Amino acid sequence: MLEWNPYDWKLSLDPYPTYRALRDAAPxxxxxxxxxxxxxxxxxxxxxxxxxxxxxxxxGPGLEKLDRAxxxxxxxxxxxxxxxxxxxxxxxxxxxxxxxxxxxxxxRRLTHEHSARLERPDAVxxxxxxxxxxxxxxxxxxxxxxxxxxxxxxRWADTVVHREDYESEVPPAAMEAGMQMLGYFxxxxxxxxxxxxxxxxxxxxxxxxxxxxxxxxVEGAPLGDGELVPMHFLLGIAGGETTTKLLGNALFWLWKxxxxxxxxLADPKLFPSCVEETARFESxxxxxxxxxxxxxxxxxxxxxxxxxxxxxxxxxxxxxxVFPDPDRFDVGRKxxxxxxxxxxxxxxxxxxxxxxxxxxxxxxxxxxxxxYSIEERDIVRVHSPNVRGFSxxxxxxxxxx
Amino acid sequence: MRVKVNLxxxxxxxxxxxxxxxxxxxxxxxxxxxxxxxxxxALRAKVEEAVQSCPRNALSIEE
Numbered sequence: 001m002l003e004w005n006p007y008d009w010k011l012s013l014d015p016y017p018t019y020r021a022l023r024d025a026a027p028x029x030x031x032x033x034x035x036x037x038x039x040x041x042x043x044x045x046x047x048x049x050x051x052x053x054x055x056x057x058x059x060g061p062g063l064e065k066l067d068r069a070x071x072x073x074x075x076x077x078x079x080x081x082x083x084x085x086x087x088x089x090x091x092x093x094x095x096x097x098x099x100x101x102x103x104x105x106x107x108r109r110l111t112h113e114h115s116a117r118l119e120r121p122d123a124v125x126x127x128x129x130x131x132x133x134x135x136x137x138x139x140x141x142x143x144x145x146x147x148x149x150x151x152x153x154x155r156w157a158d159t160v161v162h163r164e165d166y167e168s169e170v171p172p173a174a175m176e177a178g179m180q181m182l183g184y185f186x187x188x189x190x191x192x193x194x195x196x197x198x199x200x201x202x203x204x205x206x207x208x209x210x211x212x213x214x215x216x217x218v219e220g221a222p223l224g225d226g227e228l229v230p231m232h233f234l235l236g237i238a239g240g241e242t243t244t245k246l247l248g249n250a251l252f253w254l255w256k257x258x259x260x261x262x263x264x265l266a267d268p269k270l271f272p273s274c275v276e277e278t279a280r281f282e283s284x285x286x287x288x289x290x291x292x293x294x295x296x297x298x299x300x301x302x303x304x305x306x307x308x309x310x311x312x313x314x315x316x317x318x319x320x321x322v323f324p325d326p327d328r329f330d331v332g333r334k335x336x337x338x339x340x341x342x343x344x345x346x347x348x349x350x351x352x353x354x355x356x357x358x359x360x361x362x363x364x365x366x367x368x369x370x371x372y373s374i375e376e377r378d379i380v381r382v383h384s385p386n387v388r389g390f391s392x393x394x395x396x397x398x399x400x401x
Numbered sequence: 402m403r404v405k406v407n408l409x410x411x412x413x414x415x416x417x418x419x420x421x422x423x424x425x426x427x428x429x430x431x432x433x434x435x436x437x438x439x440x441x442x443a444l445r446a447k448v449e450e451a452v453q454s455c456p457r458n459a460l461s462i463e464e
Contacts, residue, residue: 337454
């Protein structure tokens with residue numbers, strides 16, 4: 001009996017055979033007990049993402065429908081157009097490819113600092129020592145959050161997304177960590193607001209994200225704390241977790257495919273496509289959830305109005321109908337239809353930032369430690385219905401120096 | 402054919418520029434410009450690729 005249960009930890013070991021079975025036998029899947037639907041084919045996922053009027057984000061990004069208070073916390077991720085577009089319009093210019101590229105020197109500096117901790121004769125946990133702190137450092141720089149506060153933010157962010165085996169409700173620990181983060185950002189915003197009101201200057205590197213948001217207006221009015229705090233929360237979570245997983249996934253699959261690692265080392269022009277292929281092959285964000293606003297008929301199945309529908313990005317990115325030989329990790333693959341960053345109205349705002357961090361980190365680490373090896377029996381995968389990657393990844397880095 | 406841009410949707414990802422720089426350009430204010438009002442048939446494949454590849458679904462073709 002074909003079952004897709006994203007709360008089952010066993011699935012996180014290898015979801016891909018289940019995805020393939022869904023695409024072939026149940027492209028519109030319905031879980032008989034848990035009640036949600038799931039779309040697994042690339043074409044169907046893309047069509048749903050293209051149609052926010054039918055597939056609404058208003059109940060939040062996870063499969064569990066969030067109550068009104070919790071949905072507020074998700075900021076514009078849990079909004080539909082037109083309100084969604086108005087809020088997003090206040091920040092998108094900080095995240096364009098051109099704007100993000102100005103961060104390259106900062107990211108390179110942070111990468112140097114963090115990769116110094118990898119230079120050890122024994123194995124280190126790549127996630128804990130590098131790929132979790134680095135993206136949080138980048139987001140922290142963007143927001144103007146002091147360095148000493150970033151480890152706490154990272155711990156809270158990890159707790160917010162964690163789910164125990166078979167846990168399908170948002171756990172109390174996640175709620176608590178969420179409250180801590182919101183409280184932190186509230187204080188941060190008050191400080192920046194007071195600083196600006198006192199005529200304080202912005203940092204040498206220009207206006208922080210917080211400063212830009214404090215100056216923004218929607219329909220002629222500035223954003224209130226009720227919007228500002230959730231926006232920071234959203235960008236803090238989104239900017240950390242997914243990039244952390246991308247970096248770990250890249251090093252893992254390059255190690256599992258030594259020919260591809262050699263190919264990459266021989267031709268550094270492949271770093272951007274290697275990042276893109278990692279995001280396709282093992283997407284950090286395996287699914288996003290929507291609610292139908294009307295009845296939908298697809299592949300002979302009737303999805304009722306008000307149904308919770310999982311859009312399986314991780315499955316769409318392995319769909320052989322779109323990607324030839326989809327289960328092959330190919331660092332030179334030409335990809336134009338990746339759904340790793342979503343698509344349409346909610347397309348990942350941080351996509352270029354993730355790509356830049358991915359490229360710079362891989363360049364620095366591969367250049368410095370081309371012969372690294374992974375202690376596979378000690379790896380720990382993250383347990384989350386949405387996120388795919390490692391929470392512990394012990395790697396022995398051997399410098400060529 | 403003509404290429405229509407939803408400027409409220411466009412976020413200057415520049416993927417269309419990569420695909421067809423003869424047709425698309427983004428200025429310093431992150432605004433997208435379609436460089437040919439009437440697009441010749443010879444560019445149809447590139448136009449279709451740009452429309453499909455725009456991650457914000459900001460492009461469409463008008464025949």
